[in-house]
Amino acid sequence: xxxxxxxxxxxxxxxxxxxxxxxxxxxxxxxxxxxxxxxxxxxxxxxxxxxxxxxxxxxxxxxxxxxxxxxxxxxxxxxxxxxxxxxxxxxxxxxxxxxxxxxxxxxxxxxxxxxxxxxxxxxxxxxxxxxxxxxxxxxxxxxxxxxxxxxxxxxxxxxxxxxxxxxxxxxxxxxxxxxxxxxxxxxxxxxxxxxxxxxxxxxxxxxxxxxxxxxxxxxxxxxxxxxxxxxxxxxxxxxxxxxxxxxxxxxxxxxxxxxxxxxxxxxxxxxxxxxxxxxxxxxxxxxxxxxxxxxxxxxxxxxxxxxxxxxxxxxxxxxxxxxxxxxxxxxxxxxxxxxxxxxxxxxxxxxxxxxxxxxxxxxxxxxxxxxxxxxxxxxxxxxxxxxxxxxxxxxxxxxxxxxxxxxxxxxxxxxxxxxxxxxxxxxxxxxxxxxxxxxxxxxxxxxxxxxxxxxxxxxxxxxxxxxxxxxxxxxxxxxxxxxxxxxxxxxxxxxxxxxxxxxxxxxxxxxxxxxxxxxxxxxxxxxxxxxxxxxxxxxxxxxxxxxxxx
Numbered sequence: 001x002x003x004x005x006x007x008x009x010x011x012x013x014x015x016x017x018x019x020x021x022x023x024x025x026x027x028x029x030x031x032x033x034x035x036x037x038x039x040x041x042x043x044x045x046x047x048x049x050x051x052x053x054x055x056x057x058x059x060x061x062x063x064x065x066x067x068x069x070x071x072x073x074x075x076x077x078x079x080x081x082x083x084x085x086x087x088x089x090x091x092x093x094x095x096x097x098x099x100x101x102x103x104x105x106x107x108x109x110x111x112x113x114x115x116x117x118x119x120x121x122x123x124x125x126x127x128x129x130x131x132x133x134x135x136x137x138x139x140x141x142x143x144x145x146x147x148x149x150x151x152x153x154x155x156x157x158x159x160x161x162x163x164x165x166x167x168x169x170x171x172x173x174x175x176x177x178x179x180x181x182x183x184x185x186x187x188x189x190x191x192x193x194x195x196x197x198x199x200x201x202x203x204x205x206x207x208x209x210x211x212x213x214x215x216x217x218x219x220x221x222x223x224x225x226x227x228x229x230x231x232x233x234x235x236x237x238x239x240x241x242x243x244x245x246x247x248x249x250x251x252x253x254x255x256x257x258x259x260x261x262x263x264x265x266x267x268x269x270x271x272x273x274x275x276x277x278x279x280x281x282x283x284x285x286x287x288x289x290x291x292x293x294x295x296x297x298x299x300x301x302x303x304x305x306x307x308x309x310x311x312x313x314x315x316x317x318x319x320x321x322x323x324x325x326x327x328x329x330x331x332x333x334x335x336x337x338x339x340x341x342x343x344x345x346x347x348x349x350x351x352x353x354x355x356x357x358x359x360x361x362x363x364x365x366x367x368x369x370x371x372x373x374x375x376x377x378x379x380x381x382x383x384x385x386x387x388x389x390x391x392x393x394x395x396x397x398x399x400x401x402x403x404x405x406x407x408x409x410x411x412x413x414x415x416x417x418x419x420x421x422x423x424x425x426x427x428x429x430x431x432x433x434x435x436x437x438x439x440x441x442x443x444x445x446x447x448x449x450x451x452x453x454x455x456x457x458x459x460x461x462x463x464x465x466x467x468x469x470x471x472x473x474x475x476x477x478x479x480x481x482x483x484x485x486x487x488x489x490x491x492x493x494x495x496x497x498x499x500x501x502x503x504x505x506x507x508x509x510x511x512x513x514x515x516x517x518x519x520x521x522x523x524x525x526x527x528x529x530x531x532x533x534x535x536x537x538x539x540x541x542x543x544x545x546x547x548x549x550x
Contacts, residue, residue, distance in 0.1 A: 047127050050120050051137070051206040055264055057116035058144045059367050060108070061272045067280075069272035071108035074283055076151065078273075078475035080507055081468075081482060082288030082490040085333030087281065087345030093338045099498035099507060101537055103514040110513045113148035114160065117141060122161040132193045132214060135186035136204065139221045142179045143369065146228060149175050150480045151510045153541045154527040167520055169527035172542035176232055180243050183225045190218045191251055208266040209369065215252055220262050222247040223254040223375045227477075230378055231484060233385065234545040241387050248379065248390045255375040257404050263366040270363040273473060277350040278311075278361055281342070285349035287334030287430045288490040289472070291442045292465065294330060295428035299419065303409040304472055305330055305349050306360060314347040316433045324433050334430055336493035337438045344434050351473050355409050368474050371408070376401030377467035384459055385550075395450040398463055402448075405470035423449035430491055444489040456550045461487045483508060483544045500538040507537045508544060 056062040060072040075096050078084040086097055094100040121141045125134060149155050154169040157178065170178070194214050201212035210216040229243035248254055255262075277283040285305050293301040308316055309327035316326040330349045339345055354365045379389040380397035389397065399420050406416045427442030446461045464487035468478050482490065483506075496503050512524050512535055524535075533539035540546065 047124065047133070048206040050124050050127075051140070052208075052266075053120045054117045054137075054140050054144060055206075055208055056266065056269060057112055058140070058147070058369055059264065059272065060112045060116065061264075061269055062116055064268075064270050064272075066270065066272040066275035068108060068112070070276050070280070070282065071105050072112050073109065073476055074273065074276055075102075075105050076109070076510060077479040078283070078473070079286070079335055081286075081475035081478035082335070082488070083286050083473050083475045083478060084289075084351070085284050085286045085335055085337070085348075087284050087333060087339060087342050087348060089339035089342065093495070094497065098336050098338070098495050099493065099501050099537065101498075101511060106510045107513045107515050109148055109151050109510070110155075110516065113145055113155065117144040117148075118157070118160050131189045132200075132204070135189040135193075135221075136207070136217055138182045138186045139217060139224070140209075142182055142228075143220075143224060146175075146179055146224075147476045150231075150476065150541065152512060153509055154530045156523070166522050168523050169530065171530040173235075176228060176543070179228055180225060180239075183221050183228075184246075187218050187221045187225070187250060187252075190214050190221070194218070194252075208264050209262055211260065216259060218250075218252040219255050219259060220370065222250050222252065223370060223378070226254055226375065226378050226382075227370075230381060231480065232543045234484070234547075234549065235543050241385070244378075244382050245388050248382070249388070253390065254379070255370070255372045257372060257400070257407065259372050261368050261372055261408070262370040263368050265366050267364075269366070271353055271365055271367060273351060273367060274353045274361065274363050274365075281311075281346045283350065284345065285330065285332035285351065287332040287337075287432070288444075288488075290330055290332030290349070291427045291430045291491060292444050292469070292488060295442055295444075296419070296422070296425050296448060298469065299411050299415045300405065300409050300469070301330060302352075303355050303411070304352055306352050307331075307349055308347055310350060310360070311347060316347055317344070318434065326433055331433060332430075334432060334438055334440070334491050334494050336495045337432065337435070338495050368471070370477075371405070371471055371474070373401045373404040373408070373470035374467060374477075376404055377463050377470070380463050381460060384456060384463070394459065394463075395452065398450055398466065401463075401470060402466050405466075408470075419448055421449055423447045423451070427489075438494045440491055440494075443491060444487075446488075457548060460485060460549055461489075464488060482506075483541070485549055498537065500534075500536040502538075505538075508540045509537060511535050511537060 053062050060068040079097055095102050096105060121137050124137045128134060149172055153172045155175060156167045157170045157175055159168040199214050204212050210220055225247035226244050229240045233240040307328050307330050313327060315323040317323050333345060333348050352360060354360060354362045376397050380394045380401060382389040383394040383397060402420055403416055424447060426447055427444040429442050430440050432438040444465060446458060446465060464481060464485050468488050471478055492504055501507055512527060516524050528535045531539050
């Protein structure tokens with residue numbers, strides 16, 4: 001968090017400064033957080049301009065305040081997904097990385113959901129009767145808030161933004177039911193609009209996610225519906241099957257290789273992960289990602305990450321101070337490694353920011369909201385479960401998902417063919433060059449090649465592993481799917497300092513926020529009864545059912 005205190009004080013109101021750091025004395029008036037004292041009166045903001053904040057806050061980079069994304073996702077889900085690690089010893093290594101949960105950090109995702117998503121969307125819905133605007137607003141809301149729910153569980157939703165001193169929570173089961181209903185309603189409304197008017201790009205110039213195409217908003221919403229249906233497959237399989245099949249069979253269907261990835265493409269935005277990794281030097285490639293990608297000899301790795309030497313030919317040194325000749329190699333940081341000095345890890349690999357190689361450290365390349373490849377892997381799992389997924393076998397859809405990912409990174413057809421035919425390579429052992437004490441064997445022991453004779457768990461492990469690779473670096477969805485399925489198998493946390501999470505196990509959720517406990521305790525106490533256990537990071541969410549996947 002390079003110069004983070006200075007940036008917070010200089011950019012945001014004192015109320016948000018308190019929320020970021022976990023202080024609560026000045027966080028009572030959420031309404032004021034959205035007001036710009038130097039700008040327009042909120043009542044005078046045009047309707048179409050109100051769409052900017054929620055779209056830019058799915059990843060919290062509204063007005064390029066990168067440190068907020070760091071708190072919203074990078075210092076929780078990006079770590080817990082296995083994608084990324086941190087070279088920083090925040091709090092003397094007593095932080096989210098070692099499962100010592102930081103209340104100040106963990107407020108941000110909740111606050112973003114309430115202030116940057118629910119509030120502007122509720123204003124849009126109050127101000128318009130245009131059916132396509134209403135539908136798109138609701139899709140944005142679901143796209144953002146299901147991610148927040150998948151961090152904490154129950155949330156204020158149906159009762160939010162309606163005033164009162166107590167704002168009640170919905171259970172996660174009720175949230176998912178509402179999300180699916182809203183997606184269905186939105187798809188139906190947009191389908192009627194498109195069938196009557198066709199795509200009207202000039203009408204939705206505020207859209208920076210779906211290329212100003214009503215039809216693409218439909219396919220995005222259908223794919224979201226498929227994603228959420230699959231999430232609940234172990235807790236409500238009948239509803240999951242019905243919703244998934246309906247999403248795929250809908251007139252305009254789900255995302256396919258004919259579509260582009262869903263990203264927030266706003267020319268005024270910078271990439272927050274790039275700022276955190278390069279300028280702050282706070283985010284590196286994860287050890288689990290290195291282990292799996294190097295084990296597969298995956299040709300996408302050079303397009304997804306930068307090797308040691310990315311920051312001026314700076315090599316990794318051993319504890320004896322001697323250089324280890326790691327320049328040009330891909331080296332990640334395993335979660336929970338105690339960092340003795342940031343200078344010993346700041347040269348490790350980082351994510352790559354422009355897959356087209358125009359500028360490997362560009363600030364402009366957008367982070368993905370949803371990748372096309374995900375839709376194929378979801379359908380592959382659906383077929384594995386005996387669902388009707390619009391044609392194709394589990395194998396063909398699995399391989400189409402890999403191909404969509406290879407095509408995204410410009411990997412050749414011959415490399416793709418060799419990759420899907422490999423039945424030998426598995427996750428590699430992880431080596432920590434600076435401190436070999438934290439090296440460990442690779443654990444995701446499944447090959448790429450499809451084997452129709454394998455059991456369903458093995459097939460699912462292949463599907464989820466390849467989906468996990470393809471979704472990089474979208475850590476929130478990767479963390480959610482890891483909790484749901486247990487795949488891919490990730491390296492154990494090196495130094496688990498939690499009072500709640502047993503050694504060798506993984507975090508399940510973020511506790512309800514300190515701000516809410518201080519200002520909305522009655523509702524929080526009720527929400528705690530909706531959990532499967534205590535309000536701590538070891539308690540599983542509603543859809544996270546222990547045991548096998550079949």
